[in-house]
Amino acid sequence: MPPPPPEPAVRVDLAEDPHAHIVCRNCGRIQAIELTELDRHVLTELAARHPDGWSVDGIAFSATGACRRCREGPPA
Numbered sequence: 001m002p003p004p005p006p007e008p009a010v011r012v013d014l015a016e017d018p019h020a021h022i023v024c025r026n027c028g029r030i031q032a033i034e035l036t037e038l039d040r041h042v043l044t045e046l047a048a049r050h051p052d053g054w055s056v057d058g059i060a061f062s063a064t065g066a067c068r069r070c071r072e073g074p075p076a
């Protein structure tokens with residue numbers, strides 16, 4: 001087990017853990033992307049760099065692309 005990442009320097013008050021997903025540009029299908037503890041730490045650090053005057057209550061990473069079904073076409 002690697003050591004746990006350090007606590008974020010700036011705390012953000014999240015209603016739920018950071019999450020990530022990928023969205024198909026063609027059909028709109030959404031699938032979750034698995035996050036590691038380090039991923040969550042990095043996303044939290046990133047969100048903590050928000051502009052002055054903002055609060056943060058959620059973190060979501062979104063990627064876009066094409067799902068397997070759209071890339072491969074209908075089954076033969």
Ligand SMILES: [Zn+2]
Nearest residue numbers: 024027067070
């Ligand atoms: Zn698709």
